[in-house]
Amino acid sequence: MANEEEGTTDFPDVLPVLPIRNAVLFPGAVAPFDVGRQKSVALVEDIENLTSRVIAIFAQRDPSTDDPTQSDLYPVGVAARVLKALKHSSGNYSLILQGLMRVRLEALVEESPYLKARTSKLEEPASGDVEAEALAMSLRDIAKQVIQLMPELPREAGSLIDSIQEPGQLADLVASNLDVPVDEKAELLETLEAKDRIRKVLRLLTRQLEILKMRERINSQIKEEMGKNQREYVLRQQLKAIKEELGDEDGDSGDLEVLEERIAKNDLPGEADKVARKQLKRLRAMQAGSAEYTVVRTYIDWILDIPWKRETTDNLDIAQVRKVLEEDHSGLEKVKKRIVEYLAVRKLKKDKKGPILCLIGPPGVGKTSLGRSVARSLGRKFHRISLGGVHDEAAIRGHRRTYVGALPGQVIQGMKKTGTINPIFMLDEIDKVGRDFRGDPAAALLEVLDPEQNDTFSDHYLEIPYNLSKVMFIATANVGDTIPAPLRDRMEIIEIPGYTRREKLDIARVHLLPKQIADHGLKPDQVTVSDEALRLLIESYTREAGVRNLEQKVASVVRGIAVKVAEGNEGPFELNTADDIKEFLGAARFTSEVAERTSETGVSTGLAWTSVGGEILFIEATHMKGKGKLQLTGQLGDVMKESAQAALSYVRTRAEDYKIAPDFLEKYDLHIHIPAGAMPKDGPSAGVTMMTALVSLLTGIRVRHDVAMTGEITLRGRVLPVGGIKEKVLAAHRAGIKRVILPERNAVDLEEVPDEIRQELEFVPVKRMDEVLANALTDADGLTLRLAEEEVAEGQRQDAPRP
Numbered sequence: 001m002a003n004e005e006e007g008t009t010d011f012p013d014v015l016p017v018l019p020i021r022n023a024v025l026f027p028g029a030v031a032p033f034d035v036g037r038q039k040s041v042a043l044v045e046d047i048e049n050l051t052s053r054v055i056a057i058f059a060q061r062d063p064s065t066d067d068p069t070q071s072d073l074y075p076v077g078v079a080a081r082v083l084k085a086l087k088h089s090s091g092n093y094s095l096i097l098q099g100l101m102r103v104r105l106e107a108l109v110e111e112s113p114y115l116k117a118r119t120s121k122l123e124e125p126a127s128g129d130v131e132a133e134a135l136a137m138s139l140r141d142i143a144k145q146v147i148q149l150m151p152e153l154p155r156e157a158g159s160l161i162d163s164i165q166e167p168g169q170l171a172d173l174v175a176s177n178l179d180v181p182v183d184e185k186a187e188l189l190e191t192l193e194a195k196d197r198i199r200k201v202l203r204l205l206t207r208q209l210e211i212l213k214m215r216e217r218i219n220s221q222i223k224e225e226m227g228k229n230q231r232e233y234v235l236r237q238q239l240k241a242i243k244e245e246l247g248d249e250d251g252d253s254g255d256l257e258v259l260e261e262r263i264a265k266n267d268l269p270g271e272a273d274k275v276a277r278k279q280l281k282r283l284r285a286m287q288a289g290s291a292e293y294t295v296v297r298t299y300i301d302w303i304l305d306i307p308w309k310r311e312t313t314d315n316l317d318i319a320q321v322r323k324v325l326e327e328d329h330s331g332l333e334k335v336k337k338r339i340v341e342y343l344a345v346r347k348l349k350k351d352k353k354g355p356i357l358c359l360i361g362p363p364g365v366g367k368t369s370l371g372r373s374v375a376r377s378l379g380r381k382f383h384r385i386s387l388g389g390v391h392d393e394a395a396i397r398g399h400r401r402t403y404v405g406a407l408p409g410q411v412i413q414g415m416k417k418t419g420t421i422n423p424i425f426m427l428d429e430i431d432k433v434g435r436d437f438r439g440d441p442a443a444a445l446l447e448v449l450d451p452e453q454n455d456t457f458s459d460h461y462l463e464i465p466y467n468l469s470k471v472m473f474i475a476t477a478n479v480g481d482t483i484p485a486p487l488r489d490r491m492e493i494i495e496i497p498g499y500t501r502r503e504k505l506d507i508a509r510v511h512l513l514p515k516q517i518a519d520h521g522l523k524p525d526q527v528t529v530s531d532e533a534l535r536l537l538i539e540s541y542t543r544e545a546g547v548r549n550l551e552q553k554v555a556s557v558v559r560g561i562a563v564k565v566a567e568g569n570e571g572p573f574e575l576n577t578a579d580d581i582k583e584f585l586g587a588a589r590f591t592s593e594v595a596e597r598t599s600e601t602g603v604s605t606g607l608a609w610t611s612v613g614g615e616i617l618f619i620e621a622t623h624m625k626g627k628g629k630l631q632l633t634g635q636l637g638d639v640m641k642e643s644a645q646a647a648l649s650y651v652r653t654r655a656e657d658y659k660i661a662p663d664f665l666e667k668y669d670l671h672i673h674i675p676a677g678a679m680p681k682d683g684p685s686a687g688v689t690m691m692t693a694l695v696s697l698l699t700g701i702r703v704r705h706d707v708a709m710t711g712e713i714t715l716r717g718r719v720l721p722v723g724g725i726k727e728k729v730l731a732a733h734r735a736g737i738k739r740v741i742l743p744e745r746n747a748v749d750l751e752e753v754p755d756e757i758r759q760e761l762e763f764v765p766v767k768r769m770d771e772v773l774a775n776a777l778t779d780a781d782g783l784t785l786r787l788a789e790e791e792v793a794e795g796q797r798q799d800a801p802r803p
Contacts, residue, residue: 361496364546393439498545602697606689609724614731626669634674637682
């Protein structure tokens with residue numbers, strides 16, 4: 001022991017320096033430290049090469065400094081012996097250090113590979129007088145009080161304090177365990193006089209003692225409050241038992257009596273009534289301030305708030321319903337017919353379940369507003385649920401009551417808002433429902449939209465079967481492909497195509513213009529817009545299947561007029577010509593580019609069907625010197641690429657008939673491009689258009705600029721039917737096309753096209769590609785084409801028996 005004490009000062013003046021952060025090491029203390037900085041690790045790895053295992057420990061002023069200099073370190077530190085060094089798998093070290101004595105940092109003498117400094121030993125002055133002993137006794141007493149208030153400290157801590165008699169050592173022991181900032185600890189380390197050091201430690205320790213006493217008082221108050229609540233609960237239970245014995249029980253409160261009256265008055269169905277009374281019984285046994293009380297009370301309120309039997313009376317006057325539907329919407333005959341059919345059956349059979357319709361059509365054709373119109377015509381309440389972007393099944397079925405803040409799903413919430421069991425529910429954007437780890441809302445909708453199951457719909461929150469069979473569900477979607485097949489199968493699909501120009505004109509004149517005039521605070525006699533001006537808006541400023549953009553343009557015109565009125569010009573304002581419209585909207589945005597596009601060979605006009613309605617599609621083909629490579633651009637899908645390959649193969653087989661050099665592919669590369677490359681395109685219906693563009697390119701014969709076509713091509717040159725004929729025809733009509741070539745088997749689909757368009761367009765049904773070329777090229781007389789009569793003869797030859 002004596003040898004060890006003598007060795008505490010047996011070290012050189014120049015020592016390796018280990019800077020430490022957020023800590024101060026005192027003489028006599030043993031503490032662990034983690035070492036990770038590059039210079040510190042180099043120091044530890046070099047310990048075995050030192051003459052002694054003693055290093056200098058100095059605390060950093062700023063812990064964020066990674067490479068400290070002398071000014072970054074406190075001037076007084078401790079010479080410490082390295083008792084143990086443990087290396088981790090990460091390359092860092094853990095050191096166990098024992099403080100030996102105070103040293104002062106005189107100067108840094110080396111900075112690489114680690115810090116070395118010249119130090120001077122600081123001897124502690126003798127402190128054996130009576131005052132020092134009195135201060136040490138006070139420090140022991142306060143330290144023991146702190147230990148008693150901190151049960152996390154070991155019991156041996158008090159004995160350790162009693163065993164240290166030297167006042168300076170006692171002050172260092174207590175200071176090393178104080179929870180105070182580094183700068184205050186560094187000040188204690190710099191104080192050499194034992195009595196001054198004890199006084200500073202006493203001030204810090206007294207402050208910590210007061211904090212601990214305050215914590216103890218707060219904990220006692222909390223425990224006392226909890227005990228008071230517990231006693232109150234027990235007393236309430238005893239009071240309840242006494243009242244039961246006396247027969248004087250009058251319920252917990254008037255609030256519960258009101259709930260009981262509501263349960264009796266609501267005439268709930270059997271299971272709902274049973275659950276509500278059971279929950280009310282549980283509520284009576286609960287303490288009013290408990291969390292469970294609020295949950296049960298909210299649950300009973302939901303049971304009583306949603307309608308179970310209350311319903312509105314349908315307007316069964318079919319003529320009146322027709323009138324209301326016609327007032328609100330132009331066109332949409334299929335939907336109006338279906339509503340009238342339901343009403344007629346409802347008039348004959350009172351318990352008829354509500355229909356489940358799905359309106360599929362491009363944006364802006366009035367699908368959502370149609371729901372409100374149907375509700376108004378039938379005299380029912382209306383509620384709209386937006387399903388776009390919904391990913392959580394709980395949005396439909398609700399959350400279980402075990403979750404904090406649980407609520408029913410949107411279906412039950414909608415029933416509560418409408419207050420009747422036969423409202424009209426609009427399920428908007430059902431094609432945009434998502435799915436993720438929280439469940440699949442589309443799967444939850446299967447029960448809602450199944451007429452055989454929705455009379456016992458189960459919401460996770462209610463957990464009581466609820467009857468949705470009298471609700472009329474109207475879903476809307478832009479495309480049907482993204483709707484899951486089981487869900488689509490449960491709905492009656494009604495496809496709503498885009499509007500014709502005449503329908504748009506009627507809608508603008510009857511609905512849009514009066515609405516915008518009223519919305520902008522103008523009088524009807526202040527604004528007059530002629531049909532010619534409205535037609536110009538439709539054809540030159542919008543290009544859409546619906547009327548949403550048209551309404552925006554009408555609103556822009558009316559806003560411009562409102563500005564003039566606000567400036568003092570009362571009008572009236574008449575808009576009749578293109579210049580009148582141009583004053584408010586600027587130059588026309590859309591012009592017919594069909595003639596310009598098809599003025600060269602290798603360009604043909606096709607028809608496409610998208611989620612926003614029909615569109616015209618230009619196919620461009622060109623060739624350059626090469627070795628027969630076919631390049632396809634325009635962000636085409638696999639099906640469309642295969643159609644281009646099939647078209648090229650058919651052209652090669654018929655090259656001689658079309659007066660094309662048989663070896664044209666040996667000398668040229670072909671490139672087919674479909675403009676609007678930013679938009680993905682796919683499907684087989686552009687096959688005939690690509691075939692026509694190739695023939696036009698290779699023969700030098702232009703395609704007629706007023707012809708558009710659609711159809712799938714086979715390797716035998718046959719034209720197969722495609723979908724979306726009505727939407728494509730409407731797009732052709734909007735673009736100024738005069739002749740539409742379509743597959744013969746699609747001719748029946750023309751019955752859905754409005755009469756006005758059928759009268760303005762020429763339709764050419766075809767079976768073979770040669771018929772397409774005969775009607776699409778400006779001069780096909782020089783080509784050897786197999787038309788319908790030759791095809792019949794060829795078919796008879798193929799059908800003849802073979803030997």
